[in-house]
Amino acid sequence: MTESVITEFTGNQRETVGRLYRYGTAGVTVLDSHNAVQRLYRFDPSSNTMTENDPRQPGKILRRFVFDNYGMLEETFSFGRPPRTFNYEPGGRQIVMREGGEYGAVGKTFTFEGSGVTETAFGRDGNIERVYSFDPKNETITIRSGGWYGDIERRLVFERLDVSVFCEPEAFLQFLMFTEKSAGEAEAEIDEQVAKIRAQAPGKSRFAYNGPQHSSNDRVPAVRSQPGPQSRPTLGRSHEERTMAGNDDIIDFIPDGASSSTAKGSPSIHDRSNAIPFEERWQRGNDDEDKLKKGESSRIPLEERFRSVREQDRTLTAGRSASIPLDERFQNVENKKEELTPGRSTQISYEERRTGKRQQ
Numbered sequence: 001m002t003e004s005v006i007t008e009f010t011g012n013q014r015e016t017v018g019r020l021y022r023y024g025t026a027g028v029t030v031l032d033s034h035n036a037v038q039r040l041y042r043f044d045p046s047s048n049t050m051t052e053n054d055p056r057q058p059g060k061i062l063r064r065f066v067f068d069n070y071g072m073l074e075e076t077f078s079f080g081r082p083p084r085t086f087n088y089e090p091g092g093r094q095i096v097m098r099e100g101g102e103y104g105a106v107g108k109t110f111t112f113e114g115s116g117v118t119e120t121a122f123g124r125d126g127n128i129e130r131v132y133s134f135d136p137k138n139e140t141i142t143i144r145s146g147g148w149y150g151d152i153e154r155r156l157v158f159e160r161l162d163v164s165v166f167c168e169p170e171a172f173l174q175f176l177m178f179t180e181k182s183a184g185e186a187e188a189e190i191d192e193q194v195a196k197i198r199a200q201a202p203g204k205s206r207f208a209y210n211g212p213q214h215s216s217n218d219r220v221p222a223v224r225s226q227p228g229p230q231s232r233p234t235l236g237r238s239h240e241e242r243t244m245a246g247n248d249d250i251i252d253f254i255p256d257g258a259s260s261s262t263a264k265g266s267p268s269i270h271d272r273s274n275a276i277p278f279e280e281r282w283q284r285g286n287d288d289e290d291k292l293k294k295g296e297s298s299r300i301p302l303e304e305r306f307r308s309v310r311e312q313d314r315t316l317t318a319g320r321s322a323s324i325p326l327d328e329r330f331q332n333v334e335n336k337k338e339e340l341t342p343g344r345s346t347q348i349s350y351e352e353r354r355t356g357k358r359q360q
Contacts, residue, residue, distance in 0.1 A: 004161035008179075010189070012152045018189065021178065023161060028178045033192075038185070041178045050174060065177055071095070072173045073102075092169050110172070116148075117172060132172075138162040141175075 006021035019038070022029040027050075030039035040053040052063040064075040071087040082100045084107070089096050095110040106122040108129075119130040131150065133142040140157050144150040156179070166175040 002160055005159045006161065007157045007159070009155045009157065010153075012155075014155065014157070018154065021156075030178060039178065050177070052177075065174075067170055067173070072170070074177075086173055088169055095169055095173065110176075112167075112169070112172075134163050134167065138164050141166070 003022055003024040006023060007017060008019045008021070010016045010018040017033050019033070020031040020035070022031070025043070027040065027042040029037060030041070032038050037055045040055050040058060042051050042053055044051070048067045050065040050067075051061045052065075054060040054062055062077060064077075066073045066075065069088075071085060074084040074086075076083050082104070084100075085098045085102050085104070087096050087098070087102075088094075093112045096106060097108045097110070098104040099107045108122060109120045111118045111120070115136070116131055116133040118128050119132070120126060121129045128147045129145070130153070131144045131148050133144060133148065135141065138158070140155055141163055142152060143154045143156070145153050166172050
């Protein structure tokens with residue numbers, strides 16, 4: 001059998017390669033984006049097991065996965081890492097994962113549906129945490145977070161191997177084990193992406209400010225462009241700097257404490273408010289025309305308001321059942337009473353009850 005390759009892409013687009021899986025008859029080799037071996041999985045068909053070996057010491061077993069007709073048991077050989085069991089339930093259409101062994105607490109459930117598998121974390125009121133969607137063309141498996149239409153976490157593209165191989169519960173558990181990511185691997189991928197962003201040369205990012213840097217204590221004079229139909233004031237950069245940098249990557253810098261510029265000779269809004277005397281402000285606030293006026297409902301007398309309510313007859317009337325005498329009400333009950341009859345158990349003799357054998 002020719003070795004198959006599964007390429008894992010992170011995100012929606014097939015641009016960033018996260019990992020590679022070389023799938024063969026002997027096992028699976030997991031490589032990172034730099035083709036460095038990260039994990040080794042070995043198959044043992046005679047004992048129906050799969051083992052995870054140390055890449056630096058291939059003879060050292062880190063984990064063992066034992067498969068049977070009821071599910072799979074994960075045996076760990078590292079301190080502080082509890083084992084997990086995966087049991088087949090409802091006819092094998094659902095896998096229940098328990099943490100800490102066969103009688104441990106339920107951690108997750110994997111439900112097989114028409115076009116994929118839904119992963120639900122126990123205790124989330126049935127909310128789907130992740131979905132493994134199978135491609136009808138048997139070429140890709142898409143892993144989405146949150147549901148069938150959630151964001152794409154990973155996309156696995158198969159070469160020389162059909163996706164339908166992992167549609168059965170036992171094969172899907174095998175796929176789940178060698179494709180899962182540990183917390184350390186997830187953090188390493190994030191650190192790698194951050195390093196790539198920081199390694200970019202200054203001025204290459206279209207979201208970065210490429211002009212001179214200013215501190216909060218600097219007062220940058222405002223520079224007004226030439227008047228025109230589409231002109232607007234610019235702060236912190238001269239006309240020559242704006243011309244050299246272009247119009248697409250311009251981000252105006254507004255330092256702390258810098259006030260907006262106004263036309264020459266006209267006072268700013270702050271200056272105009274200072275020119276109003278306090279007496280004039282207070283007088284405007286106490287004018288009668290600004291006070292609240294009484295509404296039209298205040299002209300209606302109280303007696304007229306509540307007259308209609310008082311005129312309504314709110315006396316409770318007796319119901320129809322009150323006209324039926326008590327004797328007539330309970331007459332049917334008295335007539336239905338029957339004398340108690342002995343049960344069938346009285347026909348069984350005492351010897352037959354004691355011995356439990358039927359007497360001839």
